[in-house]
Amino acid sequence: xxxxxRLGRHFAIKRFYPLVVFSSVGVIFLNLFGSGLSGLCxxxxxxxxxxxxxxFLLSSxxxxxxxxxxxxxxxxxxxxxxxxxxxxxxxxxAAKTPDNFMIAFIGDQGPKANALAVLELIKNExxxxxxxxxxxxxxxxxxxxxxxxxxxxxxxxxxxxSVGNHDDESFYISGGYQDLLEARMNxxxxxxxxxxxxxxxxxxxxxxxVFTAPGVYGSGHAEYIRDRLAEDNSIWxxxxxxxxxxxxxxxxxxxxxxxxxxxxSRQGGxxxxxxxxxxxxxxxxxxxxxxxxxxxxxxTLTLCADSPETLEDEGRTFVFVSGLGGKSxxxxxxxxxxxxxxxxxxxxxxxxxxxxxxxxxGREGLAKFYFKSIDGVLPDEFYVKTSVIKLQDWSTR
Numbered sequence: 001x002x003x004x005x006r007l008g009r010h011f012a013i014k015r016f017y018p019l020v021v022f023s024s025v026g027v028i029f030l031n032l033f034g035s036g037l038s039g040l041c042x043x044x045x046x047x048x049x050x051x052x053x054x055x056f057l058l059s060s061x062x063x064x065x066x067x068x069x070x071x072x073x074x075x076x077x078x079x080x081x082x083x084x085x086x087x088x089x090x091x092x093x094a095a096k097t098p099d100n101f102m103i104a105f106i107g108d109q110g111p112k113a114n115a116l117a118v119l120e121l122i123k124n125e126x127x128x129x130x131x132x133x134x135x136x137x138x139x140x141x142x143x144x145x146x147x148x149x150x151x152x153x154x155x156x157x158x159x160x161x162s163v164g165n166h167d168d169e170s171f172y173i174s175g176g177y178q179d180l181l182e183a184r185m186n187x188x189x190x191x192x193x194x195x196x197x198x199x200x201x202x203x204x205x206x207x208x209x210v211f212t213a214p215g216v217y218g219s220g221h222a223e224y225i226r227d228r229l230a231e232d233n234s235i236w237x238x239x240x241x242x243x244x245x246x247x248x249x250x251x252x253x254x255x256x257x258x259x260x261x262x263x264x265s266r267q268g269g270x271x272x273x274x275x276x277x278x279x280x281x282x283x284x285x286x287x288x289x290x291x292x293x294x295x296x297x298x299x300t301l302t303l304c305a306d307s308p309e310t311l312e313d314e315g316r317t318f319v320f321v322s323g324l325g326g327k328s329x330x331x332x333x334x335x336x337x338x339x340x341x342x343x344x345x346x347x348x349x350x351x352x353x354x355x356x357x358x359x360x361x362g363r364e365g366l367a368k369f370y371f372k373s374i375d376g377v378l379p380d381e382f383y384v385k386t387s388v389i390k391l392q393d394w395s396t397r
Contacts, residue, residue: 094234097206099362102126105354106325107133107164107242107275111144114351115326117374119152122353125372129204130157133275134164134216134242136177138327142170146180156187158204162211163197164242164276171197171217193228201228207358208234210270215243215256222260229268229305235365235386236358237270244276247292249321250334250342251277262289267315269305269386271356275323278330279344280354280371282320282380289319292338300383318384322354322371341380343371350375356384 104127109115115137122130130153137145149159161181163171171177182196192202198217201210210228212221225239243256253276265272266289285302287295295316296302306315324343329351332344343349352373360368360383370381 094203094208094232095206096364097236097359098128099359101128101205101207101358103129103131103207103238103356103358105131105133105273105320105322105356107321108135108278108323108327109137109145109325110327111137111139111141111148112326114374116148116152118324118326118351118353119149121372121374123152125353125355127355128158130159131209131238131240131273132159132161132325133240133273133322134162134213135166135275135323135325135327136161136164138166140170142175142177142180145177146184155184157184158188158190159184160204160209160211160240161197162240162242163213163216165216168216194224199224201232203232203234206234206236208232208237208270210237210239210265212239212241212261214241214258214261216241222258222264225261225270226264226268229264229270236367237268238273239265239268239270240273242274242276244274244321245289247334247336247338248274248283248289248319249277249279250281250332250339250344251279251330252333253277259290262319263315266317267306267313269303269315270317271303271384272317272319274319274321275325277321278323278328279332279349280320280322280324280341280352280379281339281343282341282354282371282382283318283338284340285316285318286338287313287316289317292336294338297340299381300385302385302387304387320354324349324351324373325353326351340382341371343379347379349373349379350377352377354380 102125104122104125106118106122109118109132149157153159161177163177167177178197185192185196190202190204192200194200197211198213199221201208203209210225212225214221221241229237229239239261241257241261244253245257245259245262246253246255248262262272266286284294285296285298287293301318302316304314304316306313329345329349332342332346335342350373352371354369354371357368360366365386367384369384370378372378
């Protein structure tokens with residue numbers, strides 16, 4: 001994206017400026033000195049010297065053109081395997097994600113036995129962190145909710161969350177959900193930007209997390225997602241919120257968030273984690289969320305950030321709803337060719353979590369995902385690659 005200019009999407013014009021100025025300077029050189037150069041080349045009677053002189057003058061013209069547009073020659077920000085570029089922040093480099101770093105993704109938890117069983121599943125699978133996409137205990141009892149998590153996973157376990165519509169009344173109060181989430185982050189020594197769980201971002205173990213609350217609290221979530229993803233240079237990014245757009249779930253939910261949060265996350269190459277509908281569903285790789293355009297139906301999904309250097313929209317990601325955290329299980333009401341996996345009461349669903357194993361088996365830029373129910377069923381399993389770095393041709397087994 002051109003600094004200070006945004007025309008709809010990442011519309012790239014500036015990349016052509018050096019070429020235009022270069023051509024103009026070249027024409028000026030030829031007009032002013034063309035005859036003199038020809039005479040000089042004849043006098044030198046040395047083709048190699050003539051070519052070297054012309055190359056020097058043309059190179060000088062290019063350097064001048066770059067300086068006129070305020071750009072260093074051959075400057076770029078991290079070319080990806082797809083030929084795109086990841087915009088890099090001016091801050092410290094992102095830490096490397098540990099091998100086999102596992103994140104459990106859940107939502108719509110509740111306070112009863114099913115919710116505890118999901119937490120036990122997360123513990124038994126060996127997860128290193130949890131992303132909870134809203135709707136905590138449905139009772140407005142933050143202390144009891146946090147205690148259940150600590151009793152099973154530990155008081156210092158990395159448990160990250162975005163606020164849901166059933167959490168709003170007890171989120172900002174003294175001793176509320178946000179206070180307890182902040183206390184956990186402080187115990188872990190994790191710093192964050194913004195309003196935690198509402199419009200916030202942070203890095204943990206080399207993964208960049210953006211948590212927003214479209215349809216629950218505030219506004220400007222899409223712009224926040226865009227800006228935070230543009231400033232970060234992490235290989236893996238997760239964009240989480242609670243509510244949905246109707247076509248991004250398979251139950252009875254309506255259009256609550258707007259498409260901006262989906263599209264900005266996709267263009268930033270971030271995995272989109274949601275909940276709200278009490279079922280599990282996962283899309284194919286999408287090149288447009290709003291129009292549900294499928295880029296690939298392969299079981300290995302390659303994430304890609306949109307490049308500000310091209311006219312094309314290279315952004316690719318997938319969306320999932322992981323809402324079987326323990327509250328209830330709902331039926332399937334919608335379908336579409338963009339869905340890769342659907343797990344509702346129609347398919348005999350049980351409670352569970354989606355697990356993502358990042359830098360799988362030590363292969364940087366590769367992740368293995370699987371949904372597992374509390375009774376051991378695996379209704380979905382797939383791989384994810386990121387094109388933010390160059391990868392080998394990983395085989396999936």
